[in-house]
Amino acid sequence: MNHSNHNEVHINLAGEAGSQILLALPFILVLILYLCAVFISNRHHKKWPVARTVYWVFGVLSAILAVAGPIANRAHIDFNAHMLGHLLLGMLAPLLMVLAAPMTLMLRTLSVTSARRLTGVLRSWPSRMFTHPLVASFLNVGGLWLLYTTNLYALMHESNMLNYLVHVHVFIAGYLFTVSMIYIDPILHRISFLFRTIVLIIALAGHGILSKYLYTQPPAGIPFEQAKQGSMMMYYGGDIIDLILIFILCLQWFRATKPRREAAMG
């Protein structure tokens, strides 16, 4: 937020370009890996659904759009752009990437031994813990409260390292949250629909309450008009993406509870 000194701004921009590349790189990498895995596994298995590949491509693109390029550049001076980036990186990209079922793809691409090892990792207690709806929701929404209601937001714009960590956290927490709510990839410790529903509603409320709170109490240094716009962007943008999440959760319930003819009669 320091524009008083021109040299400082230039130094920040140089560092900024570096950190943008650093943030975009993992996403470019997983895009290449995914496409390679589709190509390799299609030779041994039936064709991987095109829709999933499309989800992955668009998910990765929305993440890259958020961390590098015009939106990321504006995010430092414009709270609205920051929020748009946040919606793309923390909500839309994770949702699309979860829908692409990367673990399923990985399991069918790897050799049997490696696949077993991966299953072991998925079954381990840290994996169970971080994909539990309560833990994932706390990391996701709690992280946002921490970011916007403390001076972390201001510090983030002064330190490239902190900026990097916050972005990584926003994406990973968003991904874990999505994985904990809708089951696209194999998950080895399923949690009831009712429990997930309750946690999801509380998490959505936490997101909505924070959005409205920021309307009048934005992080330090944000002009009033930007705070209003950013706050509403967070509120309504969040609603739209949550709508898709709720729809998929309900659809999965609808399919899972499909009555079997005989059982329904008895």
Next chain:
Amino acid sequence: MSTTNNRSAYSSRNIWTGILFGLGLVGFIDEAVFHQLLHWHHFYDKSTTDIGLVSDGLFHAFSWFATIASSFLLADLHRKQAYRFKRWLAGVFLGGGAFQLYDGTIQHKLMGLHQIRYVENVYVYDIIWNFIAIVMIIIGITLIIRTRGRKQDGKPVAHESQ
């Protein structure tokens, strides 16, 4: 045979599905019509209390969820051949009315969330708002009582043959 059994077995499920839908519907109308189209409601008001913000956030999230969930529950009732329109409609009135009354009294007034419209004599709006809510609740309860115990509702042929 199974249709009749299901209708009585899922009698209260019809009401609950309706209540959720009513809640979601009123929440949606509130957002779409009063916030977005008319701009009567404000996104935020200086008078908004913290508890008002929390209550609004929870109800908004819940009604958002309820709209979608109740549609799937309705499809489920159809699938089980247990759908009873009047039972469901009773729930819609009851859920919608209850939410509207809560919104109009506790959220708007007690918690100072925002006013219905930013005009003089806002009490006229308040009275109409809450009056409609009470009428909806009464219609809902009346419908529930009138459809109670009629296990062969929608099957007049069976009645006549007795």
